[in-house]
Amino acid sequence: MLISLVRIVRSMAEEIAVGQERASGVNPIHISARDVTVSFGSVTALDGFTADIPRGIVGLLGPNGAGKSTLIKASLGLLVLDRGTISVGGLDPQTQSLQIRDFIGYMPEHDCLIPSINAVELVSYLGMISGMVSRDAIQRSHEMLDFVGIGEERYRPIKSYSTGMKQKVKLAQAIVHDPKLLFLDEPTSGMDPQGREEMLSLVTKMASSEKTIVVSSHILEDLERICDYAVIIDNGKLVRSGEMTTLLAGEEGVRSLTVRGSEQALSGYVRALEQVCQIVDRKDEAGEFTLLIRGCEDGKKVLRLAAENGVQVRSFRPERLDLEEVFLRAFRGGGRDGH
Ligand SMILES: Nc1ncnc2c1ncn2[C@@H]1O[C@H](COP(=O)(O)OP(=O)(O)OP(=O)(O)O)[C@@H](O)[C@H]1O
Numbered sequence: 001m002l003i004s005l006v007r008i009v010r011s012m013a014e015e016i017a018v019g020q021e022r023a024s025g026v027n028p029i030h031i032s033a034r035d036v037t038v039s040f041g042s043v044t045a046l047d048g049f050t051a052d053i054p055r056g057i058v059g060l061l062g063p064n065g066a067g068k069s070t071l072i073k074a075s076l077g078l079l080v081l082d083r084g085t086i087s088v089g090g091l092d093p094q095t096q097s098l099q100i101r102d103f104i105g106y107m108p109e110h111d112c113l114i115p116s117i118n119a120v121e122l123v124s125y126l127g128m129i130s131g132m133v134s135r136d137a138i139q140r141s142h143e144m145l146d147f148v149g150i151g152e153e154r155y156r157p158i159k160s161y162s163t164g165m166k167q168k169v170k171l172a173q174a175i176v177h178d179p180k181l182l183f184l185d186e187p188t189s190g191m192d193p194q195g196r197e198e199m200l201s202l203v204t205k206m207a208s209s210e211k212t213i214v215v216s217s218h219i220l221e222d223l224e225r226i227c228d229y230a231v232i233i234d235n236g237k238l239v240r241s242g243e244m245t246t247l248l249a250g251e252e253g254v255r256s257l258t259v260r261g262s263e264q265a266l267s268g269y270v271r272a273l274e275q276v277c278q279i280v281d282r283k284d285e286a287g288e289f290t291l292l293i294r295g296c297e298d299g300k301k302v303l304r305l306a307a308e309n310g311v312q313v314r315s316f317r318p319e320r321l322d323l324e325e326v327f328l329r330a331f332r333g334g335g336r337d338g339h
């Protein structure tokens, strides 16, 4: 009786969500936060946080205590907002948390497993809590444990598992009910390099089945590899967000130039270049300069000056950053030189 009621509510919620998406045409925004403020006593964990999170694999980045886990919990309806609104797939987690949980999977940051039971029991139990009938939940829990790579160990109590195995079981429980939206809070935490690789590859595999996956992590290299979009948070506020390709593309109009030559030729070239554009950064490495230049739209001039000064151009391309640089610049307050 209870299960059929849960199913009816679930299908109604899905219809509402799909209906709302259809009504608004193709809606690339999956989560929309406006002025979200959450405090714990005197600590303001989210402070007027506003952002739109699109579909795809989205990275949540920020230092310790930035508010990443709080944002995830607020999106799940696990916390009461002091102020502001969040919409998740068109629903309000504050008032529709049960419907939302039906299409959301959550892998918490901290240990959430019951140590005395085995992985099959745990994952199928959580599947039943999500509204699945016992037989389906057991079958699905085996499928998900296969998917995450837990073998015969699935029949051992969870307390005997390594950190990496526990992380995999946490993921299996998050996806047992085939959610459309997944929150993974520090999924590679405590895992060795091989475990990390496996976890990242599972995330990309899941994303190819049209799930939206929000991943928080301190390992920027991991996020850079797997995410389509990044949201940078600090002190409970949005610092920067955007498509990963745009963020990594660096500042518009800035190009990276690597040239090689004698010390004298390189100095002469830099002097000549300064007459036609702005050199915003320079790295010297044994007879090779890597320059970041801005404002030199005419690439031919850069190449001609190189030839005139007797330096060899090794590469000349638009600036490309790594996520760590994007992150550092966001905290410096914008681009290089404050731009
Ligand atoms: N239940 C709570 N009670 C009191 N303070 C809390 C609680 N949860 C979070 N905070 C505080 O809110 C702030 C944001 O915490 P949150 O866990 O969201 O940060 P985070 O970005 O996930 O950090 P981390 O990278 O360490 O996981 C921190 O100052 C934290 O101490």
Ligand SMILES: [Mg+2]
Pocket (backbone or CB within 6 Å): 068, 069, 070, 109, 185
């Ligand atoms: Mg956290």
